[in-house]
Amino acid sequence: MSLTAPPAPAPRITYGAVLGSPYVARLLGGTLTGRLPNGMAPVAILLWATASGSSIALGGLLSALYGLSSALAQPVKGRLMDRHGQSAVHLSAALLNSALLVALPLAGTCGGPGLATAIVIGGGLTTPSLEAGLRALWPSVLPDPRLRHAALALDTGTQGLLYIVGPLLVAALASAYNPAVALAVTAALGLAGTAAVATAPPSRRWRPPRSENQKSGHASQLATPGVLLLFTALTGIGFAIGAMNVWSIAMAEQHDQNMLSGIIPAAFSTGSFLGGLIYGSRTWQGTTTRRLIIVTGAFLTGWLPLLALPGPYAAIAAVTVPGAFLTIVVACAYVTTDALTPAGRTAEAYAWLILAIGAGQSAGTALAGRLAEQPLASAALPAAGAALALAVLLTARQRLGTDGHMQRGRHRRPVRGQHRA
Template sequence: MTAPRTVETPARVGYGALLRTPGAWTFLLPAFAARLPYAMLSLGIVLLVFDTHGSYGTAGAVAAVSAVAQAFVGPQTGRLADRYGQSAVLLPSVAVHAVSVGALIALAVGHAPVWTLFLAAAPAGASVPQIGAMVRSRWVAKLSGAQSSGAEGSPQKLNTAFAFESVTDEFTFVIGPVLATAIATAVNPSAGLIAEATLTVVGGLAFAAQRRTAPARHPLVPGAERVSALSSPGVRLLAGSFLGVGTVFGAMQVSVTAFAKAAGQPGVSGIVYGIFAGGSMLAGALYGMVAWRRPARQRMLGSYALLVLGCSTLWAMPNLTSLAVAGLICGLAIAPTLITGYTLVESLVADGAKTEAFTWLTGAIGLGLAAGSTAAGQLIDGHGASAGFVMPVAGAGLGLAALVALRRLLVPPTTASRTVARSAAPVAVTVAAPVAAPVAAPVAAPVAVTVAAPVTGQLVGASKG
C-alpha cells in the first residue's frame, strides 16, 4: 500500500521573526548609516560642481566618472572581502574615500581644471564601501547556518531578508538625495559632500567593528582555481538584466524632472518620483512576507515582464497626475525583480564569491542608471520631455528578452561525483537488492547479490544536471 504523500507548505516568515535573528541589529544599524551616503554621492557632486563651475554638463560628467568607477571597482572590492574578510577591506576603503572626497571638494572650490575633478572623482567612487552586498552576505551566513541545522523556514527567511534589504535600499535612495540637497542648500554645496564622507567613515568603521556577524573568509588556496562570480553564466545574465533595471532608474529621474518642468510645475518632480519609489518600497515589503511556491526563476521572469508592461505606458501620459499613477504601477515591479535577482544569484555561486556576485548586480544597476539618464537626456533635448520615457521600456525590454532567451542559465548547478580507485583487478561488490513479492504476499526480502566487476582505472563521474 502506498503511503500518502505529504506536500510541504512553505513557511511564512514576517519581518519581526527575521529581525529577531540573533546578532542582526548589531550590523543592521551601522550598515544603514554606512549605506546612506551611497545615495548622496552623485547628487552631492552635481550640486558642488555646478556651484563652482557653472555647468550641468560638467557636473554630470564628473558624477558619471564616479559612478562608473564604483560600478567596475565595486565587484573587485567584493572579491577581496570574500577572500580576506569584510573588515580588512572596509578600513582602507573608508580612508581612501575620505581623502578622495576631500580632494574633490578642494579642487572644485579652488576652481581647478575639470580634468583634475575627474582624477579625484574616480577614486571617490571606486572607494565607496559595498555595504549593501556585505549585509546580504551576512544574512546568507546567518540564515544558511540556521538552514543547515534544520531550522524551519530558513529559505523563506532568506527571501524575506533580501526583501528587507531591497526596501532599505529604496528608503536610502528616497531620503539620501533629500538629505544631500537640504544640507547643501542650508549650509553650502561643499557641506553635502562633507556629510556624505563623514557618514561613510563613521558608519563604515562601526560596521567593520562587528566581526562576529561577518561571513567566513575564503582565502585563495595555493594551486587551487580562483573562484569568480562572473565565471557563472547565470550571474552574467542577471547582471545584464539588472543593467536594464538601472536604465529605468536613470531615465525616470531625468524624464520626470523634464516633464514636470515642461508642465510648469518643476517642484512636483520630487513628489512624482517619490511615488514611483514608494510603489517599489510597498511591493518589496509585501513580497518578502509571501510564502512563495513558485521557483525563483519563474518569479524573476514574471516580475520583469510586469516591469516592462508598467514602463510601456509612461511615454503616453498626458499630465503629471496620470504620470504619477503610471509611475506607481511601474514601481510595484521594481523591488520584486531586485529581490528575486539577489535570491537567484546567491544560489548560482560558491560561498567564496557571494559578496562579489552581489556587487556585480549593484554595479550593473549603477551603470544602467548612468546610461539611462544620459540617453534619456539626449532624447529629451531632441524630441521633447515625453521622449525620455522611451528609455525605461527599451532598457527593461532588452533585459526581459535576454532573460527569456537564456532562462536555462538561471538553474543552480547541482553536480555530484564519485571517484573509483585506480585498479586493474576485479573487485567484488556486494549489493543489497530488495526483491518485490507478489501482491498476495506483501513481503520484500533483501537478497545479497555479489557482482565481480573489473575496474578499468578511469575516473568515473556521475553528474546530475
C-alpha cells in the same frame, strides 16, 4: 489504523522577527547609513562645484564621474572581500573615501578642475561595497531561509529611500550652511555606517566557503553563460530606471512643474519599498527562476501606461506599479546569482550584479537625454529596457534553471531551478 495529524503550518514570518534576530538591525541600519553617501555625494559634489564658481557642466561631469568610478570598482572590492574578508576591505575603503570627500573643498579649490577631478574619481573608486557585503552575510546571520527571504526583500526595498533622503539632506545642509558642510556630513555618515557593519562580529568572522577548485589551486569560473545572461537582463532593468529619471525631468519641463522631477522618482521608490515589504512578508511557491520571469513581465507591463502620455498626477500613480515589482526582480536576481555562482566568488558576483544594473542605468540616462524632446520616445524607453530584460530571461531560462554550476552555489540548491527566495 492510526491516524497522524498533519504537520502544523510554519509560523508566519514577521519583520519584527527579522529585525529582532541577532545583528540584523545593526547590519541593516549600518549598511543603509553607510550607503547614504551614494545618494548624497553626487548632489553635494555638484552643489560644491557650482558654489565654487565652476560651471554646471563641470559639476555635472564630476558628479557623473563619482558614480561611474564607484560602479566600476565594485567587482574589484568584491574579489578582495572574497580573498581577505569584509572588515579590512570595508574599513580601508571608508577611510579613504571619507578623507577624499572632506579634502575636496580644501584641495579642489586650490588645485583647479584637474585636482578636483582626481579627488572625485578617487572618492568614487573607494566607496565601500556594503551592498554586496551585506548580501553575502545574510546566510550566516539568518540560517532560516524564510527569515533570509524577508531580510533580502527588506534590504532591497529600502534602497530607493537612500535616493530620496540623501539628496534632501544635502539640499538642507547646503542651504543652511554650505556645500562643504554637506560633503563633510556625507563623509561622516559613510564612515560611521561602514564602521558599524565592519566591526560587527558576523562581518569580522565572515569568510566565503572554498570550492573544490579553490582547494586544489584552480580558480572557479564566474563568467558562466547563465551568469552572463542574467546580468545582461539586469542591464535592461537598470536602463528602465535611468530612462525613467530623465523622463521625469522632461515631464517637469513639459508641464512647468519642477517638483515632478523629484516626485516621480520618489513615487517609484515608494512603490519599490512597499512591494518589497509585501513580498518579504509572504512565502511564495514555485522556483525563483520562474518567479523572476513572471515578475519581470509584470515590471514591463507596469511601464506600458506611460505610452498614453499621462498627465502629472496619472504619471505619479503609474510609476508606482513598476516600482512595486522592482524589489522582487532584484531580490530574485540575487538568489539566482547565488545559485549560479561557484563557492568563494559570491561577493564578487554580487558586485558584478550591482555594476550591471548601474551600467544599464547610465545607458538609459544617456539615451533618454537625447530623446527627451520627443515625448513618446522618452516615455517608451523604460518599457524598452524592461522588454530587453524579459527577452533575455526567456531566452536564458534553461540556463538559469538547469545550469550545472548551480550545484556549486553556496547553498547547494537543487539543479532544476528549485532555489527558493
